Every structure is written in structure tokens, then in C-alpha cells.
Amino acid sequence: MDILLIHLLNALLYASVLFLIAGGLSLIYGVMRIVNLAHGNLYAFGAYVTAWAIGRIIGAGPEASIALYALLPVGALAAGALGAVIEPTLLRPLYNRAEEYQLLITFGLLLILEDLMRLLWGPYPLSVSALYEALGSLHIGESIYPTYNLLVIVIGGVAAAGIWAFVYRTQFGVVLRATSQNMRMASALGVNVNRVYVEAFSLGCFMAGLGGAVVVPQQGAVLGMGVDALILAFVVVVIGGLGSLEGALVGALLVGIVRELGITFFPEIELAVLYLMAAIVLLIRPAGLFGRA
Amino acid sequence: MSDIVAPRRVVAWSAAVLIALALLPFIVPAYQTVLLSYGLIFAIAALGFNLLLGYTGLLSFGHSAYFGVGAYAVAFVVKYARIDSMEVFLLAGIAGSALVAALFGVLCVRYTRIFFGILTMALSQVLWSLAFKFFWVTGGSDGLRVPTPTLLGGLVRMPTGASEDKLGFLSHHYYYYVLALFALAVALMWVIVHSPFGKALQAIRDNETRAEFVGVQVWHYRWVAFLISGIYTGLAGALWVPLNGLTTPDILHWTFSGKIVFFTVLGGFQTFFGPIVGAVIFNYLETYAVGNTVYWQMVLGVVLVVLVLALPAGIVGTALRLWPRSRKVAVS
Numbered sequence: 001m002d003i004l005l006i007h008l009l010n011a012l013l014y015a016s017v018l019f020l021i022a023g024g025l026s027l028i029y030g031v032m033r034i035v036n037l038a039h040g041n042l043y044a045f046g047a048y049v050t051a052w053a054i055g056r057i058i059g060a061g062p063e064a065s066i067a068l069y070a071l072l073p074v075g076a077l078a079a080g081a082l083g084a085v086i087e088p089t090l091l092r093p094l095y096n097r098a099e100e101y102q103l104l105i106t107f108g109l110l111l112i113l114e115d116l117m118r119l120l121w122g123p124y125p126l127s128v129s130a131l132y133e134a135l136g137s138l139h140i141g142e143s144i145y146p147t148y149n150l151l152v153i154v155i156g157g158v159a160a161a162g163i164w165a166f167v168y169r170t171q172f173g174v175v176l177r178a179t180s181q182n183m184r185m186a187s188a189l190g191v192n193v194n195r196v197y198v199e200a201f202s203l204g205c206f207m208a209g210l211g212g213a214v215v216v217p218q219q220g221a222v223l224g225m226g227v228d229a230l231i232l233a234f235v236v237v238v239i240g241g242l243g244s245l246e247g248a249l250v251g252a253l254l255v256g257i258v259r260e261l262g263i264t265f266f267p268e269i270e271l272a273v274l275y276l277m278a279a280i281v282l283l284i285r286p287a288g289l290f291g292r293a
Numbered sequence: 294m295s296d297i298v299a300p301r302r303v304v305a306w307s308a309a310v311l312i313a314l315a316l317l318p319f320i321v322p323a324y325q326t327v328l329l330s331y332g333l334i335f336a337i338a339a340l341g342f343n344l345l346l347g348y349t350g351l352l353s354f355g356h357s358a359y360f361g362v363g364a365y366a367v368a369f370v371v372k373y374a375r376i377d378s379m380e381v382f383l384l385a386g387i388a389g390s391a392l393v394a395a396l397f398g399v400l401c402v403r404y405t406r407i408f409f410g411i412l413t414m415a416l417s418q419v420l421w422s423l424a425f426k427f428f429w430v431t432g433g434s435d436g437l438r439v440p441t442p443t444l445l446g447g448l449v450r451m452p453t454g455a456s457e458d459k460l461g462f463l464s465h466h467y468y469y470y471v472l473a474l475f476a477l478a479v480a481l482m483w484v485i486v487h488s489p490f491g492k493a494l495q496a497i498r499d500n501e502t503r504a505e506f507v508g509v510q511v512w513h514y515r516w517v518a519f520l521i522s523g524i525y526t527g528l529a530g531a532l533w534v535p536l537n538g539l540t541t542p543d544i545l546h547w548t549f550s551g552k553i554v555f556f557t558v559l560g561g562f563q564t565f566f567g568p569i570v571g572a573v574i575f576n577y578l579e580t581y582a583v584g585n586t587v588y589w590q591m592v593l594g595v596v597l598v599v600l601v602l603a604l605p606a607g608i609v610g611t612a613l614r615l616w617p618r619s620r621k622v623a624v625s
Contacts, residue, residue: 035407037551093602099407100352104558105601107551111594119588227548231418238411271422278415283400286408 002141007260013149015256016156020211021229022236023163023248024204030243031180031200033099034091037106039208040230041113042079046209047221048117050075051126058130068131069151072213079209080202087201092194110227118223127220152214159210160249166203167245176200180243238278241288250289307479314472323464327536328580330468332573333475334532339557339568340482341525346554347562348486349518350498351405355413356553358397358420359390359523361545363530365424366390368437368540379442379470383531390527391520393420398519402512405501414547421545436541439534444470463536471532478525479569485521486565494518526553555597561607570609 025039053074090109094102135147167173178186179196187193211229212221219225236255240247255274262270281288318326338360345351366389367382374381397416401409424431431437441459443450444466451462485491493514496504505511534540543549552575560571578596582589604611 035411090598090602097605100346100558101601101605103352103354103407103410104554105598107555108594108597108601110551111590111597113594115588115591115594119591123587231414231547234411235415238415242407268426269423271426272419275415275419275422279400279412279419282404282408282412282415286404 002143005140006143006145007264009145009149009153011253011256011260012153012156013256014259015252016153016159017211017215018232018236018255019156019249019252020159020207020214022233022240022252023160023245024207024211025233026237026240026243026245026248027163027167027207028201028204029237030245031176032091032197034102035099035106035242036204037103037230038086038109038113038226039106039204039233040226040228041110041117042082042205042226043208043212043229043233044117044221044223044226045082045113046075046079046212047216047225048075048121048126048212049078049209050213051128051216051221052121054128054131055126058128073210075213075216076206076210079212080206083202083205084198086205087198088194091201092197110230114223114226121221123223125220125222126216128217129220131217146218148217152218155210155214159207163207163245172199232274235274235278238288239281241290244288244290247288247290311472311476315469318465318468323460326464326468327460328576329573330463330471330536331533331580332576333471334529334536335553335556335572335576336569337475337478337532338526338529338553339560339572340478341522341529342553343557343562343568344482344486344494344518344525345522346557347564347568348491348498349494349515351402351515351519352410352554353401353413353522354410354547354550354554355397355415355417356522356526357545357547357549358413358417359394359526360530360533360549360553361417361420361424361540361542362389362393363387363527364534364540364544365431365437365530366527367531367534368431368439371439372437377440377442378447379444379535380446382442382535383474383528386527386531387524390530391524394520394523394527395516398516398523402515402519414550417545417550418547421542421547424542424545431542434542436539438539439537441467441538442535467536471536474528474532478528482525483565490514490517555593558605559596559600559607561610563606564609564613567607567609571607574608 021039021043024042025036028034028036028039050072054068054071057068057071086109090105091102094105132146132148135151137144137146138150139145167176175186175191175196176199178189179191179193179200183193186196212225232255236251237243237248238251239254240249240251254277258274258277259270262273266273314329317329338356341359342353342356345353363386366385370376370381370385376382397413400416401412404412425433427433428435441451441462449466451466452458486494493504493509496507496509497511497514501511530544533544556571556575557568558571559575560569561567579589579593582592586592600607606614
């Protein structure tokens with residue numbers, strides 16, 4: 001029973017981080033119809049910035065105080081700011097061109113960001129495991145479980161609720177959804193579409209960065225983490241439906257559970273099963289479980 | 294039908310380029326010839342890829358699958374059958390990639406645009422993860438070694454013993470082998486895209502509904518294009534692996550598909566010869582970037598971004614705009 005609970009918590013932990021990444025990807029696609037291949041790198045960027053910022057402070061004084069947890073969102077803010085730079089400079093010129101070019105430019109961006117992180121933080125992993133260890137662990141029956149993991153699950157849940165409230169309960173959310181449904185009509189009704197695009201793109205990047213920020217105390221920041229994360233985020237949004245936030249949530253939970261099962265029961269084909277799931281959903285329901293065709 | 298036979302101008306130019314390429318091993322150092330072999334092999338993959346992108350209008354982000362299957366098929370032949378004949382390698386690579394492309398094609402060609410791209414990517418990632426995890430079959434991330442093969446049914450083989458000279462063999466015998474297959478592949482692709490079949494593909498690309506209306510079986514044509522495209526890329530993989538001596542899961546990863554897309558766009562996917570030029574130039578660009586800086590990905594990324602923003606027609610496409618007279622040679 002305890003083992004089951006731990007597996008469930010692991011699945012939720014994984015789903016929380018995946019939701020943050022995939023939700024951002026899906027939000028961007030939903031509003032702007034752009035598949036951002038560099039999205040995983042923004043997740044990695046968030047992880048690096050957080051690890052770097054917290055590392056600097058820990059380096060200055062040995063106290064790993066509670067206040068440091070408040071610094072976690074730094075990576076998310078940095079990723080959001082980076083997104084706000086990328087959208088107007090690189091993506092905006094391409095909205096009138098074939099979508100092949102949008103894919104290509106984000107692929108170019110992926111290559112650039114990958115090396116930008118190597119340039120800024122060097123080839124070695126950054127870690128802030130002090131934050132992970134400081135929270136200790138709690139007992140679940142016979143087993144022990146790191147408390148930090150629970151914090152990540154809570155952050156994931158709060159982020160999901162926050163995003164939902166933001167999109168469905170605020171003025172900005174209304175504008176966002178209107179633009180997503182019909183960009184021309186929204187523009188004709190006086191919505192500043194350019195601004196909505198920057199904001200949506202930054203928000204998506206912010207979510208990815210937050211995913212990186214919460215994961216970094218546990219896993220550290222390494223080169224290549226973005227590319228791996230991107231492809232799993234793809235699996236999530238394909239299953240849930242490109243452009244759907246509910247879909248990203250359900251997709252993340254599904255992938256989290258299947259992956260946890262996979263690691264336990266069929267480790268060799270764990271990844272293959274996830275990709276096959278995505279392929280099968282695409283074949284049966286190309287718009288995904290929650291997508292609009 | 295008349296334009297299946299290439300215009301005299303194209304034939305003359307191609308012959309001149311081919312002769313120049315054939316003389317190259319006598320002029321440049323061996324290393325340069327080997328480097329060019331890589332470029333020509335990538336050009337075969339790009340030709341196949343462009344049958345889908347340029348002529349059928351489908352952007353695949355999963356062509357690493359066919360390149361990788363071609364390469365791994367060769368590695369399996371070596372590992373399990375202990376054969377070192379290049380002809381058997383090629384047959385294995387072609388058969389393997391044809392099988393996978395036929396299967397993946399059935400699944401993928403029902404979709405277009407972004408869904409096609411993501412589906413091809415997801416399927417290629419299935420193969421990548423299998424190659425990565427089933428290490429007792431595929432060698433995992435260490436990959437599988439492939440020895441220098443014998444050519445033409447064992448007639449041409451690397452001198453063994455004291456005078457063993459792998460570089461000399463690869464830069465002469467193997468280079469000519471690659472060059473011959475490259476020329477054959479280009480000629481065959483020319484015939485394919487100028488045949489009624491090729492015209493039907495272009496009709497589908499330009500207006501699917503209308504093509505269907507005049508009786509083109511869109512699904513079937515796309516599938517055949519997908520199959521041919523996969524076989525070309527698989528052939529490239531089979532030719533690549535003896536040159537590289539090793540195959541690793543990297544060539545199955547989706548970022549390698551991205552590279553195939555990259556060099557096709559670099560050359561210009563709206564022209565017949567663009568992908569060839571793009572592949573060869575990309576290979577030099579990558580090799581020198583890797584050789585000169587650890588930040589080679591950034592170099593490639595900046596090139597790609599500038600290309601997309603400023604020169605979307607690619608190298609060949611832009612050259613055509615600057616020198617309109619060369620248009621007759623290079624446009625399909």
C-alpha cells in the first residue's frame with residue numbers, strides 16, 4: 001500500500017513538471033499557432049538561472065534558509081523575459097509565411113540557446129541540492145519520501161489552478177481566448193494582437209521556466225535537458241490536444257502514470273511506449289483528447 | 294513526357310560537375326575527399342527528403358528514422374551475419390528502410406502540415422528509444438562498429454597487413470563508389486520528379502482538393518513518395534556507416550531529422566539541385582564549426598535563423614534570383 005502511494009506521488013511529481021512545460025507549449029500553440037521547438041530550452045534556461053542565482057547566494061553565506069525557496073521563481077521570470085525578447089524579434093516577421101519556416105526558426109533558436117547556456121554556465125552541471133536536502137524527508141509507512149517532491153507537486157497543482165483562473169477568470173484571459181479563436185476578428189474589435197502574442201509567448205515561456213526552476217534542486221541543470229524535455233512535452237500535448245490546457249493537464253497525468261509504471265514494469269520500452277501512445281492518439285484523434293480540430 | 298529527358302544544358306552542366314568530382318581525389322588531400330563523401334551521402338538523403346518537402350509539400354521531422362534504420366541494418370548484417378560486402382550492406386539498408394518507411398508511411402500520409410511533422414517525429418523517436426535501450430542488440434549509446442567493407446562483390450578490398458591504409462581506401466575506392474551511387478540517385482530522382490508521377494505529386498502539393506478532383510489518388514501518391522523518400526534516406530544511411538565506422542543512436546534522434554531539414558532549406562527546397570548543394574555546404578559548415586569552436590551549435594543556429602529571416606529561398610534559390618539566366622539549368 002505504501003509502495004503504491006509512493007508510486008502515485010512519483011507519478012504526480014513527474015506530471016507536475018511536465019504540465020508546466022507542456023502547458024506553456026500548448027498555450028503558445030493555442031494562441032499563436034506556433035510549435036516552439038526551442039520550448040525545452042526555455043525550461044532548461046529556467047533551471048540554469050535558478051541554479052545560478054541560488055548558488056551565488058549560498059556561496060556568499062552558508063545558511064540555506066527558507067528565504068531561498070522564494071528565489072525559485074527567478075528562473076521562471078528570466079525565461080518569461082527571454083520569451084518577451086524572442087517573440088517580437090524572431091517570430092513576428094514569420095506570421096505571414098508558411099509554418100515550415102516557423103518550425104525552422106525555432107529549431108535554429110534551439111541550437112543557439114543550447115550553446116548560449118554552455119557559454120554562460122559552462123559544460124558542467126549546476127546543482128542546488130542544498131534546497132532539496134534542507135527539507136528533509138518524511139515517513140510513509142515503512143518508506144521515506146523527500147519532502148521537496150511534495151513541494152513540487154503542490155507548486156504544480158497551484159500553477160495549474162492559477163493558469164486556469166488566469167485564462168478563464170480574468171479580463172486578459174478573455175482577450176487571450178478571443179485571439180486564439182479568431183485572431184482577425186479580435187484584431188478588428190480593437191484587441192492589440194501583437195501585445196497579446198508577446199504576453200502569451202512570455203507566459204508560455206514563464207511556465208516552462210518555472211518547470212525548470214522547481215526541478216533544479218532535485219535534478220540539477222545539465223546541458224541537453226531541454227531537448228529531452230521537449231520531446232516528452234510533445235507527447236503530452238499530442239495526447240491532450242495541441243492548444244488545450246485541460247488536455248495538457250490530463251496528458252501530463254497520463255504520461256506521469258505510464259512512465260512510473262514503465263520504470264517499474266517495462267524499463268526497456270518505457271520511452272517507446274510513451275511515443276507510441278502519442279502516435280496512436282494522433283492516428284485515432286489527430287486533435288488529441290481535448291483538442292478542437 | 295518530353296521533359297523526362299533532361300535538357301541538354303542540364304546534362305552538360307551535370308557532366309562537367311561529375312568530371313570535376315571524379316578528378317578531385319588526385320588534386321586535394323585524402324581528408325578532403327572523405328569529407329566530400331559525407332557531403333554527397335547527405336545529399337542523397339536530402340534529395341529523398343525533398344521529394345516530400347519540395348515536391349509533395351510534406352515537412353517530415355522524422356527522417357532520422359530511415360537514415361538510422363539504413364545504418365543499423367548494415368550494423369546488424371555485420372554483427373549477426375559477419376558479412377562485409379558493401380552490396381549486401383546496401384541491400385540490407387534499402388530493405389530495412391523500405392520496410393519501415395512503408396509502415397510509417399501508411400500511418401503518416403493521412404495527415405498534413407503540423408500533424409504530419411509531429412507524427413513522423415514521434416515515430417522516429419520510438420526507434421531512437423529502442424536503439425538506446427536495447428543495448429544488448431544495438432549497443433546502446435556506445436553503438437555498433439562497422440568495418441571497412443569490400444566493394445563490388447569482393448573485387449575491391451582494402452589492402453591488408455603491413456600496408457593497411459584505411460584513409461587511402463576511403464578517399465579513393467570508397468569515394469568513387471559513393472560518387473557513382475550519388476550520380477545514379479540524382480539521375481533517378483530527376484526522372485521521378487519529371488515523370489507523370491512527379492507531376493501528380495506537385496499537383497497535390499499545390500492544391501490537394503483539385504488534384505483529388507481530377508482523379509489523383511492523393512493518399513496513394515503520398516505513400517509512394519514517402520516510401521521513395523525513406524529508401525533514399527536509408528541508402529544514405531547505409532553508405533554513411535562504413536565511412537563513419539560506427540553507428541550510434543544519435544542518428545536516430547529527432548535533432549538529426551532537424552539537420553536533414555536544415556540542409557535542404559539551406560540549399561533551397563524549391564529547386565531540384567538545392568538540397569544537394571545545401572547538404573554538401575552544410576557538411577563543410579558543420580565540420581569546420583565543430584573543428585574550430587565548442588559553440589558550433591550556435592554557429593549553425595545563427596546561420597539557420599539568418600537564412601529563414603533573410604534568404605528563405607536558400608542558396609540555390611537566391612542565386613537564381615541574382616542570376617536569372619542560370620534559371621534554365623537549375624530549376625526542376
